[in-house]
Amino acid sequence: MSRPARALLALLAAALGLVAAAAAAPPDPAPGRPAPGRRLTVDDLSVVKLRATAVPDARSIAALGQHREGSGVVIDARGLVLTIGYLILEAEQVELSTADGRAFPATVVAYDAATGFGLVRSLVPLPIAPVAFGDSSAIADREPVLIVGFDGVAPAYVVSRRRFVGHWEYLLDEAIYTAPATVNWSGAALLSRQGRLLGIGSLLVPDAAGPGTQVPGNLFVPIDLLKPLLPDLIARGRSSAPPRPWLGLHTQEVQGNVIVTQVLPDAPAERAGIRPGDIVLALDGEPVRGQADFYTRLWSRGSAGVEVALEVLRAGRVQTVAVKTGDRDAYYRRRPTY
Template identity: 60%
Template sequence: MCASVSFLSRALLTMGTAMRRAGYGVRLIVLATFVSVAPPPLHAAEGAPLEEAKPDRQIRNMDALSVVLLRATAPKDARSAATLGVQRQGSGIVIDNSGLILTIGYLILEADGIEVIPADGKAVPATMVGYDHATGFGLVRASAPLTIKPIELGDSATLPEREPVLIAGFDGVAPAYVVSKRQFAGFWEYLLDSAIFTAPATVNWSGAALIGRDGKLYGVGSLVVTDAVKPQTYSPGNMFVPIDLLKPILGDLIDTGRVSGPARPWIGVNTQEMQGHLVVTRVTRDGPAEKGGLKVGDIILRIGGQQIAGQVDFYRKLWSKGPAGTEIPLSVLQGAQMKDFVIQSMDRAKHVRTRTTY
């Protein structure tokens, strides 16, 4: 029989529980090779980049789908503690036979303690292998062998819109559709050219596996969003980082913990487009922008004398100025005054207190 039939039989074991948990009235029709799901509803609550960790929640891991529960603890003085918290919880995806586990990087950023928990509930210590700020991927390795079959990587470029998929997390499986594949700009100096968006929205998305009808891995869960179908339309869903972005950097992450070559310039601002303007909503403590004089509420107008046409344009112009360490000239409206600043950019990885073990 084809591989998708075996995949279906494993997934159906917990799908009913996952659907009841998610609260969606979705009708399943079992076909010869997969699951057909009724069109996703377009109403759900808005979320945030990281769901609240619930250590006492029942573990319903999916060993058959190569997913484990991942817990990480960051020190109280971690730079990311204010935004991501100290106790973090999400999913990890086993991708090789040596215990290498893929997850979304913010779960393990600056962590000094990591453990993975398979379906038997026995925690296994893990160490951080690598983290890539550009894609958001993180890798850890279990300290002992896991009796879990690794998942095969798919080709996310071939995953079409309206394709039925499964979202597999540590607490179960939820059916969904791919509703769009498009550019995604994050407020934290982050940009993906072709992120994968699914609907309906599911809980516990952090590090969840996006699995195609062939049982292969197509993406890693990153966010819950309110505009999955298209920008500026209320259509709650989830955003996944495409697995194709991992393939060219996987070797570097395993060998050195980071991607080879010059790092992008980073200045440490969160921004949001408001009424046609790019507004600074947060300045990273002790980051280049704070040291250079930028403040919350500033409006960034030009970079290197060039007008800025939104967040994406700002990122592209910023990263085109040179490698990390390049001076970034900005023209800013600060209060009622026009001011020019020169920000000394840096490698973002050098700002966080990452504890890496290779």
């Protein structure tokens, strides 16, 4: 038997072992535990299906659509569900459903743009036991894990832990990358061999094993980022930290150059006159060396509302554009979902 085949069999065995552990029920089954003889479902691993509908005039519709679907993970006994935030951004209606098709109305609790996490709460009791948090900082490369989405369970390996820079003014210092790739990753649970939650699914990526590799996989937001934020998110709907300065533009890095690819309508960058195609050379007189450097320099300038000076190369000429930054949360339209 080949080495890849042996590895796959070992990973499948680990998956089966974890699912079997989830089936271990006390004599009087608790909510979310399988009754004797019942087929296991993703409910038994604390995962539900999540559907959300954004408000008709949502600013995120162009990128995300109005109707969104993914997974959520039950994290407390009162129906609190963790998901990836873009599923519920500007949502006016949220519905959770269990593996047998039962639907439960829910309300948005919080969205954190810095991490990407979103929280909703079921408005009626969920028949699902919550998952326990793991230690995402302790996982190592080649560690076998389970990816649990509303459509099923997929075994995978952690193939790298590294920085992720998103074109939408987003950065994770140590994202979790897994392979092989799985479908329906949005909001999926990343579980350890002990069945503990390590992260929440965010993206499909072509280079999970590292820059320049051709290993399709998935990116997960580490659960350790949630732990210090969770009390604030539940109590206030957002972090208590001052909001970061936000420009409202998308960028691409090409050979260390930061190129503006999109400017969001009525965002601070558009109001200041930044255009697609501009190359960002400096921020407040300091040279910009790539996307990560650009974002971290911007965020270090203070809180939302601070004015920054961007030097941009446009049509062969260097121009300085003053931009009064904004609060990303204030830009998006939110309405109660109950």
